[in-house]
Amino acid sequence: MTGISVEVAERGSWTVLSVHGPINSYTYNELQEKTMRHAGRVDMAVDLSGVSSMTSAGIGVLLAAIEDAETAGKRFVVVAPSEVARLAIESTGFSDRFPTAPSLKELPA
Amino acid sequence: MGLTLFTFLAAILTAVTVFGVKARGSSARAFRVAAFASVAYAILLSAGYLLAADYRGAALILVRCAGAGVVVSYLAFLRLAVGYPYAKRIVALDIALAAIAAAAAWAIVFTDAYIVDLKRFGLEYIRFEGDYHAAIAIAVASIGILSAVTMVVRAVSIRSRVYRQHLAVMAAGLAVSVAWGYAFAVLGPSTRLVAVYPLSAANCLFAALAASYAFSSTRVFQAHTAAKGLAAWAVVLLGFGLPLGFAVAVAFLFRAASPATSIAFAALAFIVFGRWAESFARGRIGAEHDQSSREDLEAAIAHLDLSAGRESVLSALSSIMEGAFGCSWFSALSEDDSGGLRRVYPDDDQLVSTPGSPTLEALAAVDRHVILKTDVVADESLADLKAALLAFFDVLGSEAIVLAKEGRRVVGVFAFGPKRSGADYDALDYAAFDAVHGKLFVVAYYARHVSRESLLDTVEKEIGLADQVVRSVQERIDPIDHPGVSVAFKCQSPRGLGGDLFDSVRISEHRWFFVVGDVSGKGLNASMSMVILKSMIRTLLREEKDFVKLVSRTNAFIKERLPRGTFFSGVFGFLALDKGSIYFINCGIPAMFFRSPSLDSVIETQGEGKMLGFVKNIEPYLKTRKLALPPGSRLLISTDGIVEAESVRGERYGKERLVRILGENKASSAAETVEAVVRSASAFAGGRLDDDITVVAIDYQGAPKENKR
Structure with missing residues (x-):
């Protein structure tokens, strides 16, 4: 099974997690671990442009990160979701719960 | 000129370092006065020498200035020696x-x-000294010595090891400063x-830099570690x-013949020797060694067998930690159902922090997941939480803790007792704790969500026997046993345990409630x-008669x-079998x-839906449909799990294949159709479905005859 890679980098005031590969029940642990480390502590952007598939496991991780950010008054943004990631987000019926930026360059200041 | 330039650069470096210190209080003010006066001294004296x-x-x-x-x-520095580390005026x-x-x-x-006067001829520097020079x-040097001695005396008498070390480092810096100044x-x-x-x-820059270290560092270092580092750097410098x-x-000798070649050769030498020195230092001074030790520790934690039961897992973790850090004991606390922190290893079930207590609030508020007791004592950024955190350390008797937090919620705490050697936890320990935090989080999460050992024994046996417990709950439904309908379903998880759900509840003779779905995770x-x-x-369902409100709640x-x-x-959904209708609310089911x-065609009926758990009030989004x-x-x-198989x-199973299976199984029973769907998706996925799946088929044969009359 193809693995997932989650790279963490700083970009201005944002901590950016760049995800590559499929997010499913076998791979979501790494994403969960890294989002939990940062969610609610920093302004976090999750770059989903490299996501090849995303199941509900990935949505759950993002939702938890969003709720942590809201609780702590931090910002959370999904960046450039791939087509499959966008569809997974839309399937929740609450796309507006996932603030989205079209690219890393267009992250809010 | 070169030495003057060196001094200017050293002064700038010191000024930058001092600017970076964020401490407050009267001691910090004394430190800043001392440090900036030192920097001013260096710059003024160097400039005076040049002029x-x-x-x-x-x-x-x-x-003179x-x-x-x-x-x-x-x-x-004398004021600092008297007052450090306290902020008292x-x-x-003064x-x-x-x-x-x-x-x-x-x-x-x-x-x-x-x-009285100065004169310089090249390197010849003549100073005409006054009568009291x-x-x-001697008076100035005496103040420096007095400051250093005061610091030594205070270091001996102070209880906190981290402050003791700070005072000792500052005293050493001052001693070097005085000796250096007197000599040169x-x-x-x-x-x-x-x-x-x-x-x-x-x-004076030595003293300023030593004091900067004291005001920036909240962790002790081991003397042998520092000595080893210094020795290694000395080897690097000499070697x-x-x-x-x-x-x-050699390059300098050829400067007249070929200046460009001379400069290029010198630059190349700097680059080559610099890289060799860097490479050597990494291996010998410890960075790679430390990294390797941390990776070994991470691997050891990652290989814990979580199926062995909580007590066994935590016992094994205790052995790993005691070996890695040399701590005298190891303890684990876990969030209990009330939100308090309870000791689960050793399993005395003691409630250590009650929900809403200042300790829990402080742990929730702290913005780091590794806390050394020396941090709490010396780190000014923790000043607001100091009392509550120290109380927590005192209750546990520990010297270091690692927190497992979900956002602000503290899921678990790992506490480490004093080291057997009597030393404090230092910066290397901190880095190692930090490196394994992710793995410890998994263990904490496990400890939090796995019930107590006495219950776990029972549950684990059941889980070990192919998830019978959960399956029994999953299968505990009111079967839709009605002459007008035939219902079949299948829940399956790739890991034995899953979050998919089918339930049906009999409301009346011809009415049934059902729910089909997937709980995330x-x-x-x-x-x-x-x-x-x-x-x-x-x-x-027993309390709420309104369908929308039921879903909303x-x-x-x-x-x-x-x-x-x-x-x-x-x-x-609600099945009204006497009316031949289904009322349903779609909460994000992907395929219905x-x-x-009569039409002999398949129609997708679920419409738009909103998943549950995303917003506090979902009622405005809910729509009841009738079929x-x-x-x-x-x-x-x-x-x-089926649609996205x-x-x-890398192809998705998709809805089209589901429609095709439905079309191919027109004559099959509901149970046969469900089996056909699962078989088809499983074969499509190469025999391995990654996600939990639930498939339900409801065949309606018509209202019972007695109702037709």
Whole structure:
């Protein structure tokens, strides 16, 4: 099974997690671990442009990160979701719960 | 010129370092006065030295001001020696020291008591000393020595090890500073050291840098570690610095013949020797070694067998940690159902922190997941939480803790007792704790969500026997046993335990409630959430007659009571078999297909839906739909595990294949159709489905005859 890679980098005031590969029940642990480390502590952007598939496991991780950010008054943004990631987000019926930026360059200041 | 430039650069570096110190209070103020006076001394003396060749008048003023600077610096260090680490103001002492500084500065700058005149011829530096030069020099050096001795005395008497080490480091810095200054600045001009006189300007920088370290560091270092580091750096300096110097000197010889080649050769030598030295230092000074040890520790934790039971897992973790850190004991606390922290290893079940206690609030508020007791004592950024955190350390008797937090919620705490060697946890330990935090989090999460050992024994046996417990809950439904309908379903999880859910509840003779869906998450956690949710829906069903409100209250329960990030995608429905209708609310079920015998076609019926758990109030988004069921019709409902199943080539199973299976199984029973769907998706995915799946088929045969009458 193809693995997932989650790279963490700083970009201005944002901590950016760049995800590559499929997010499913076998791979979501790494994403969960890294989002939990940062969610609610920093302004976090999750770059989903490299996501090849995303199941509900990935949505759950993002939702938890969003709720942590809201609780702590931090910002959370999904960046450039791939087509499959966008569809997974839309399937929740609450796309507006996932603030989205079209690219890393267009992250809010 | 080169030495003067070196001193300028050292002064700038020191100033930058001092600017980076964020400490507050009277001790920090004394430190800043001392440090900036030291920097001013270095710059003024160096500038005076440069100007002494051609601008003697200006040079004299600058050098006198530098002398005043060193007096101010040492007096400020004396104030620091008396007050550190406390922020308490000592007004009388401050006034006295300020008065002495002002008087000394006046005497040095505005009279001939210290220096009368200056002159420099190349490296020859002549200083015409005033009548009291020796007395002033000795007095200033004495203040420096007094400050250092005071620091040593205080270091011996202070209880905190981290402050003891700070005072010792500052005292050492001051001692070097005084010795350096006396050798180069006082004796230098009258000895052979005059050639390196500009170095005398750097003397106070040692004390300033040592104090900067004390104000920036909150962790102790082990003497042998520091000695090893210094020795390794000395080897690097000698082993690489000497050959480099030789190479540059050779290049210097050819500067007249070919300046460009000479410079290029020297630059190349710097790069080559620099890289060799860096590579050597990484291996020998410890970075790679430390990294390797941390990776071994991570691997050891990652290989813990979580199926062995909580007590066994934590016992094994205790052995690993005691071996890695040399701690005298290891303890684990876990969040209990009330939100408090309870000790689970050793399992005395003691409630250590009650929900809402200042300790828990402090742990929730702290913005780091590794806390050393020395951090709490010495780190000013923790000042607001200091009392509560120290109380927590005292209750546990520990010296270091690692927190496992979900956002602000503290899921677990790992506590480490004092080291067997008696040493404190240091910066290397901190880095190791930090490196393994992710793995410890998994263990904490496991400890939090796996019930107590006595219960776990039972549960684990059941889990070990192919998830019978969860399956029994999953299968505990009111079967839809009605002559007008045939219902079949299948829940399956790739890991034995999953979050998919099908439940049906008999409301009346011809009415049934059902829910099909997927609770997010995987494995044991998802199963637990599913079991809880199933139970809650049944409870709400007894209380709530309004269909929309039932779903809305389920949403609120998920949002408020289930673990953060949990959501539910599925469908809630009522079967009115006497009317031949289904009323349903789509909450994000991905596939709900209807096949009518009269149309002989398959229609996707679920419409738009909103998953539960995303917003607090979902009621405005909920829409009840009605679907008329003609006799012979079939409804097929599937969770995302089927639709999103992937082939080895990365293709999705999709809805089209589901429709095709439905079409191919027109004559099959509901159970056969469900089996056909699961078989097809499984074959598509190469025999391995990645996600939990639930498929439900409802065949409607028509209203019972007695009702038709």
